[in-house]
Amino acid sequence: MQKLLKNLLGLDKSVLGINERNIEIINRYNKRSDYQLADDKALAKAIFEKNQISCPKTYGVVNYLTEVLAVWKQVSVNDQLVIKPAKGAGGKGIMILNKREGQWFSGSKPVTEEQITYHIANILFGLYSFGDSDKALFEEFVNPHPFFASIYGDGVPDFRIILLKARPLQAMLRMPTERSNGKANLHQGGLGIGVDMERGTLKMAYDGKRYHKVHPDSGNPINGLAIPCWKEMLALSIQTAKAFPLQYLGIDLVIDRDKGPMVMEVNVRPGLGIQLANRQGLKTIVKHKTETYDNQ
Amino acid sequence: MKAYRITSAILITLPVLWVGLRVISNSTQFGFADFEQHYEMEYDFTVRSQGDYWLKTYLPQNSERQTVVFDERLNPQSVSSLYGNEVAIWEGSNAGLKKIEFGFKYTARPVSYNISDKIFYTPEFDKTYAKSLIDTDYIQSNHPEIQLLAQELKSDAIYLTDVVKALYQYVYNLPASATNELTDALTTLRNQEASCNGKSRLLVGLARALDIPSRMVGGIIMEKSQKKTSHAWVEILVNDTWVPFDALNGHYASLPANYLQLYTGDHFLITRSTGITFDYQYEIAERRANTFAKFAPINLWTLIEEQNIPVNMLRVLLLLPLGALLIGILKNVIGFKTIGVFLPVLISIALIQTGIVNGLVLFTITIIIVSILNVPLTRWGIQHTAKLTLMMTAVVAVILTTVLILSKTNLVAASTPLFFPFIILTLVAEKLARTIDEDGFKTAIDMYAQTMIVTLIIGFVLNSKLLQDFLITFPEIIISIAGLNLLLGKWIGLRILEYRRFIKTQNA
Numbered sequence: 001m002q003k004l005l006k007n008l009l010g011l012d013k014s015v016l017g018i019n020e021r022n023i024e025i026i027n028r029y030n031k032r033s034d035y036q037l038a039d040d041k042a043l044a045k046a047i048f049e050k051n052q053i054s055c056p057k058t059y060g061v062v063n064y065l066t067e068v069l070a071v072w073k074q075v076s077v078n079d080q081l082v083i084k085p086a087k088g089a090g091g092k093g094i095m096i097l098n099k100r101e102g103q104w105f106s107g108s109k110p111v112t113e114e115q116i117t118y119h120i121a122n123i124l125f126g127l128y129s130f131g132d133s134d135k136a137l138f139e140e141f142v143n144p145h146p147f148f149a150s151i152y153g154d155g156v157p158d159f160r161i162i163l164l165k166a167r168p169l170q171a172m173l174r175m176p177t178e179r180s181n182g183k184a185n186l187h188q189g190g191l192g193i194g195v196d197m198e199r200g201t202l203k204m205a206y207d208g209k210r211y212h213k214v215h216p217d218s219g220n221p222i223n224g225l226a227i228p229c230w231k232e233m234l235a236l237s238i239q240t241a242k243a244f245p246l247q248y249l250g251i252d253l254v255i256d257r258d259k260g261p262m263v264m265e266v267n268v269r270p271g272l273g274i275q276l277a278n279r280q281g282l283k284t285i286v287k288h289k290t291e292t293y294d295n296q
Numbered sequence: 297m298k299a300y301r302i303t304s305a306i307l308i309t310l311p312v313l314w315v316g317l318r319v320i321s322n323s324t325q326f327g328f329a330d331f332e333q334h335y336e337m338e339y340d341f342t343v344r345s346q347g348d349y350w351l352k353t354y355l356p357q358n359s360e361r362q363t364v365v366f367d368e369r370l371n372p373q374s375v376s377s378l379y380g381n382e383v384a385i386w387e388g389s390n391a392g393l394k395k396i397e398f399g400f401k402y403t404a405r406p407v408s409y410n411i412s413d414k415i416f417y418t419p420e421f422d423k424t425y426a427k428s429l430i431d432t433d434y435i436q437s438n439h440p441e442i443q444l445l446a447q448e449l450k451s452d453a454i455y456l457t458d459v460v461k462a463l464y465q466y467v468y469n470l471p472a473s474a475t476n477e478l479t480d481a482l483t484t485l486r487n488q489e490a491s492c493n494g495k496s497r498l499l500v501g502l503a504r505a506l507d508i509p510s511r512m513v514g515g516i517i518m519e520k521s522q523k524k525t526s527h528a529w530v531e532i533l534v535n536d537t538w539v540p541f542d543a544l545n546g547h548y549a550s551l552p553a554n555y556l557q558l559y560t561g562d563h564f565l566i567t568r569s570t571g572i573t574f575d576y577q578y579e580i581a582e583r584r585a586n587t588f589a590k591f592a593p594i595n596l597w598t599l600i601e602e603q604n605i606p607v608n609m610l611r612v613l614l615l616l617p618l619g620a621l622l623i624g625i626l627k628n629v630i631g632f633k634t635i636g637v638f639l640p641v642l643i644s645i646a647l648i649q650t651g652i653v654n655g656l657v658l659f660t661i662t663i664i665i666v667s668i669l670n671v672p673l674t675r676w677g678i679q680h681t682a683k684l685t686l687m688m689t690a691v692v693a694v695i696l697t698t699v700l701i702l703s704k705t706n707l708v709a710a711s712t713p714l715f716f717p718f719i720i721l722t723l724v725a726e727k728l729a730r731t732i733d734e735d736g737f738k739t740a741i742d743m744y745a746q747t748m749i750v751t752l753i754i755g756f757v758l759n760s761k762l763l764q765d766f767l768i769t770f771p772e773i774i775i776s777i778a779g780l781n782l783l784l785g786k787w788i789g790l791r792i793l794e795y796r797r798f799i800k801t802q803n804a
Contacts, residue, residue: 007799011790011801015798017791018628211800272798276798281798281801
């Protein structure tokens with residue numbers, strides 16, 4: 001009981017809460033007029049490409065309803081592609097398409113071209129962007145590195161690295177579970193796995209309630225695994241952060257089995273759940289790292 | 297010191313000091329009673345007689361519901377008690393013009409009863425209530441037409457609440473007429489229209505026809521006016537409690553605060569000796585104990601009075617900043633998540649007009665019905681904008697239907713759903729439907745529940761009459777609220793619910 005009280009009282013010294021994140025960090029380090037560079041994935045990708053930051057290839061962008069058919073005709077020559085709302089958040093509105101013998105599949109479900117264009121139209125109408133009109137993005141499909149399949153076979157796991165002034169603070173690996181239905185987001189039932197930044201190894205996996213040493217569905221070990229291309233990923237995240245005028249960023253990366261680490265997107269307001277995945281408050285790290293760097 | 301801190305300190309303290317100045321300069325001691333609203337009634341009777349005369353009227357009594365304080369001019373020859381009523385009598389033998397003038401201060405609270413639906417209907421034969429069961433000249437409860445109608449209305453109902461509801465509903469639905477004439481129960485039934493006294497007699501007659509004790513109540517509706525009209529309503533005995541009903545103005549098992557009760561039973565308010573000329577008038581004024589008028593930057597009470605500004609509008613206007621501050625605290629300090637930022641304020645202000653519980657139930661039902669519509673619309677692939685438009689139309693349709701259904705019952709005023717902010721209903725329903733679709737039923741219910749908890753908390757705070765009167769009296773206080781908001785906008789502490797969320801980071 002006493003320990004719990006002590007922990008509760010110590011919490012606000014180590015953990016970064018929403019209020020403090022918004023006021024002391026985001027407000028101070030990110031200019032509002034620059035938000036769109038991160039919030040609009042089409043703009044962000046333009047910056048990636050300009051700075052030669054490794055990222056999935058953009059096959060095409062639809063801005064207006066009248067362009068849907070023409071762009072679709074162009075991009076549908078690819079056998080695998082991903083459709084994304086440019087301003088979507090939390091993985092909503094993402095459709096992953098595979099073509100087998102002339103038939104499109106979304107995951108394992110067959111879909112008609114009519115259903116696909118309907119989905120694109122919904123993106124444009126702002127269904128996934130709080131009613132704002134939006135753009136639809138067509139991207140190269142990323143084939144996950146076999147490292148991920150050695151933990152759990154389904155979905156596309158990604159890394160999230162939080163950086164302040166282009167200095168990596170904290171990272172986690174987000175991994176789907178049976179419950180999360182292929183999605184890797186923490187509040188959709190995915191796992192958040194903390195990352196030991198120095199060693200480049202995985203910590204425990206957090207499922208929103210409990211910590212696990214192994215993947216709860218597959219039983220494969222997680223804790224202590226060495227992350228492939230970790231140094232490369234850190235370097236890529238720093239390179240990306242430097243390309244943006246935004247100083248506090250959450251950068252999402254994936255590892256393609258052939259092309260290696262790639263940046264998927266950047267976030268201006270990265271979630272705070274990463275502290276739970278790492279069992280470590282961000283506030284201590286922010287203080288420690290900024291002081292160390294600033295005094296250099 | 298940071299500029300925002302100085303600004304907020306000034307914003308918070310200046311109006312508080314100003315309020316202090318107004319309190320000190322306007323009153324010697326400050327209490328909640330300063331905000332009390334009351335009515336002042338002035339009786340004005342004129343009698344012109346050739347010789348002997350007498351005049352009787354019922355005097356209001358104090359009860360749990362109403363408080364009456366007479367002024368010292370009340371000086372009748374005698375006051376007698378009769379069947380629980382108090383009758384004042386003036387008499388004399390001098391010819392000429394006499395004026396009887398006196399007044400009283402009246403305060404009361406509204407009452408509302410919940411009749412349990414578990415009470416069985418049983419005919420009452422207890423002699424104690426004989427007076428409230430008998431057939432009279434004006435309340436012909438034994439007349440075959442009234443007996444027949446009562447039986448028809450009762451039908452095969454076995455619970456008292458269903459019987460009473462059926463009788464009340466029938467009388468309430470009769471058209472109202474403007475007559476001042478005495479109308480008996482049977483005439484009301486045959487004419488199918490009546491004013492307050494006719495409707496009340498018919499309701500009493502119907503109840504007595506089924507051996508349910510019931511009686512007439514006489515009084516005056518207190519409102520700022522000069523008038524001669526009195527009012528009549530009904531009391532029906534439920535579980536040894538006399539429960540009020542007004543089948544003219546639509547008060548089912550309830551009575552507003554401004555119903556001054558003068559007597560029970562089927563009587564005339566004023567009786568007098570024959571052969572005299574008599575005139576009378578009631579002059580009623582609404583008063584407020586203290587408006588702290590001196591040094592008021594804006595005296596809203598005077599404006600309300602002089603410019604006929606609807607006081608409810610002002611209440612809503614002044615409650616908005618306070619409601620928004622409460623939202624800020626509940627969100628940023630406690631950590632509740634709500635649908636939309638100001639949405640709970642708008643809903644809770646609507647709920648204050650409609651009654652919190654009834655309003656909340658209706659609001660939720662509307663939301664659920666409209667959210668369900670989202671299922672086929674999504675399946676058919678209806679575009680987003682068109683879908684919103686269709687859901688908006690559904691909101692209007694559901695609200696009209698609810699008004700229609702409510703008009704058939706008397707549980708809730710039929711106009712209740714009309715207070716809801718319609719566009720917000722649409723957006724909430726859409727957001728809820730989409731959350732169910734994307735994040736599952738549990739998340740959606742959780743989000744809706746948090747929104748409603750916040751709405752309820754704000755609703756209960758804002759519903760305080762004292763608080764509303766305080767804001768109308770001291771509107772400058774909204775500047776202090778702005779100052780508090782400024783501070784809140786720089787609050788960086790952990791939200792209370794975040795402690796629960798992040799406690800696990802400490803156990804490593």
